[in-house]
Amino acid sequence: MDRDGGWRAAQVPAAARRVLIVTDAWRPQTNGVVRTLEALGRELERRSIEVRYLTPERFWTLPVPTYPEIRLSLATQSSVAAFIDGVAPQHIHIATEGPLGLQARQYCLDRGLAFTTSFHTRFPEYLAARVPVHPDWSYGYFRWFHEPAVRTLVPTPSLLAELSLRGLDNLVLWSRGVDASRFAPGPKSRFLDLAGPHLLYVGRIAAEKSVEDFLRLDHPGTKIVVGDGPDRAALERDYPEAVFLGYQFGEELAALYRSADVFVFPSRTDTFGNVVIEALASGLPVAAYPVTGPKDILAGTQAGALDDDLGAAVARALTLSRQAARRLGESFTYAASASQFLMALAPVGQMVSQLAHAG
Template sequence: MRKVLIVTDAWLPQTNGVVRCLEAVGRELMGRGHEVSYLTPEGFWTFPMPTYPEIRLSLVTPMTIGQVIAREAPDHIHIATEGPLGLLARFVCLEQGLAFTTSYHTRFPEYVAARMPIPTEWTYGFLRWFHGSAAATLVPTASMQEELASRQFGHVRLWTRGVDHSCFSPGPKSEFLDLPGPHLLYVGRVAVEKNVEAFLKLDVPGTKIIVGDGPARAELKARYPDAMFLGLRTGEELSRLYRSADVFVFPSRTDTFGNVMIEALASGVPVAAYPVTGPRDILTDPACGALDEDLGFAVIRALTLSREAARAHALGFTWARCADLFLEALVPVREAAAKAA
């Protein structure tokens, strides 16, 4: 049995791919008899992250983080995010000679540049520094692995994602029956970096349906009154929405993976996307998804694809495999001290 401490600034009640991944991997590891604990913003004073208020940034000292690590006495430490908790955990680990791994979930350089006039290379410089002391940096796709390596990130390892095949599964269409078809679905954060407007602007037949919330929702809803904005949906309701769609549209160009794509595929829904990191790593079978720089063309082509092929392709993405890769990458916390001795 191993004791694993996961440090993350992203945590419940947030609904995003980082939180889903860390929760799912933790459940998988605990199901195998390992002990998993999380160092999260819970229990600390927090304030909302500028332009992304759903994320709460923690106000805490290195001493407190050191006390948590000492109390947990983990065999392995994984720092999942580059926020205040991640920064302080990194500082404590380096000060105490503890080895750790990190993960790269989010393209913060592009997200920051979409909101403020800050060159992406400045932010990549910070991220190289942050991840440079890790024994390994885990990334969700081979494309992301190659990109970070080209930006002089070291020790980059693949850590793919999974999907709950029982929760997201094919079934009869029960939603959107009163809306003109075909039914084109987007699920995710409604924000500038997700490029949702590229989907809304498409001149394609059918009804565009947006599931999710975010800072751009009100503006886009006002500008595109023919689209359906349903807000945040979870659980069985979200599963019904997925399986009732004819095509899932993923317009983002900045995601490192895109968990919602494999949720759609598991529900038997073909995907239309741009040929960028994430989609090109997931949609490797042309029978289940369409990639094209003309997103409208990708949507039209995806409408001809097999729902059975989509489901079959999704079965290759499992949380068990994700947990295997995570375990393989972990290093003993005392590895750094042992090498220095």
């Protein structure tokens, strides 16, 4: 099966001309959900499909306690309904399970409209890392949220299997893509004054990302952390030998990838890992735990090393081929990802037709 799950762009329904994507995750957040939805919109618009977003930008917001970069919208049901009415979408996709997602879900149910959803983030595990709430309790809410959707899109086969066991239905794959022209191999232009090998992490610096597993490694060289988050100050204090660079974007981020010797992905809770395929496309082998996301991308390849001993994974990744990493990375395309997304969409009138048929 191809990376697009066996679907071809030529099979995408011609009726898909106006798509509304509802998301609680949006700029100025810097995360995989936002990057995925922005890249999806650009690819769909290249296919002459109009994409509209309903995001917290339109409403007053409040920061999430202990995680202020994530803000929750204070939208009313009437304001959400007015926006969706004005867009008059042919397809509605609800990307997140937050306040806006709830309002859009209710809008569709009140009107008998079909919609799709997606599962991006393990919020039950993220919540459990901060407060004593067992993930099983939170997954009850997720089952309820996604149950009316015609389809729920998930990024990897192993996550699909896991969510199915947790009682979620109508699951389909929606993989991810990378800009292989931006993230590409090239000369080492950074870290020249730091002891090698250069071990790189890119992502949020938060409890659920297990960044400390990376920083604890007893391995020669220099550990470099790119990103920010609520745990940064404490980790900078506890690991002064590591180099913390904060958020980096564009060409600077691409230069950091291509200048490193191995990419270390210590998270055990990600559903995919966009940064993994950015690193691979840059010709950078990856070291990770054998968990959902990394194992779906790396298992059976010579582009990365998976091991429950992260240090062993790093040691092996340092011996792997940068050319193999590049080949694997560039196999994840935005075109294939967008085709999967389009094939999963449901016309808004589908639910009305089903209800009429049932009557």
